[in-house]
Amino acid sequence: MKIALFGATGRVGGEVxxxxxxxxxxxxxLVRSPEKLAPHDRLTIIQGDVRDVAAVSTAVAGMDVVFSSLGTDQTTTLTEAVPHMIRAMEDTGINRLVTIGTAGILQSKIDPEKLRYEAGDTNRRLTFAAEEHHKVYNMLRQSGLEWTIVCPTYLPDGVAVGDYRTERDLLPEDGKQISVGDTAAFAYGELLQGDNIGFRVGVSY
Incomplete structure (x- = not known):
């Protein structure tokens, strides 16, 4: 399989x-700093910015699926980049996209009509990241792509142990955290198998 990967120098992206x-x-x-990636004979590294539509189109061309673990880092990079991904995929007939989101955009158990960050399920006072991921969720819902958003809760470093729970559109009951390794393992499996197309998936221990 040929995979276009955005966020390859990040924690989850690097594991994927x-x-x-x-x-x-x-x-x-597609990365800004190619020196952060070790050379590999099956890895093509493109230096560029995910906010550049031409760079994104080049990275997506000829691929089978797309994976993004781009974060927000208090910028609008994510919401600037995702429309380019959607356009490039639609232009080239690529359907499958898996992205990493945040548990804040899962449905609230306090008020099912709202998302967790809107209803106060989470203690986070800063909602910028959740708002950006919410915009991406809306973009994907309006697209014709076969998308899945993997939504981990608190994400400490750690290897994959496999003992985690998942739930469509909701955070598993009393879910508190999930390691980077297990988040990557689940998301990678979802990319290959497509068991949750059209859903946000909460993942936690």
Whole structure:
């Protein structure tokens, strides 16, 4: 499989990159700092900015699926980049997209008509990241793509142990955290298998 990867130098993206290469897939990664990635014979590195539509189109061209673990970092990079991904995928007939979101955009259990960050399920006072991911969720819902948004809760570093729970559109009951390794493992599996197309998926221990 040929995978376009955005966010390859980040924590989750880096783990997904390692999983994909270890299983023999070909990966094209668009990054600002190529020196952060180790060379590999099945890895094509494109230096560029995800906010540049031409760079995104180049990264997506000829791929089978797209994976994004782009975050917000108190910028609008995410919401500037995702429309370029959607356009590039639609232009080239690529349907499958898996992205990493945040548990804040899962449905609230306090008020099911709202998302967790809107209803106060989370203690986070700053909602900028959730608002940006909410915009992406709306973009994907309006697209014709086969998308899945993987929504981890608190995300400490850690290896994959496999003992986690998932739930469509909701955070598993009493879910408190999920390691970077297990988040990457679940998201990578979802990219290949497509078990939750058209859903946000809460993931936690």
């Amino acid at each position: 990159l390692n999983l994909a290469l270890a299983e023999g897939h070909e990966v094209t990664a």
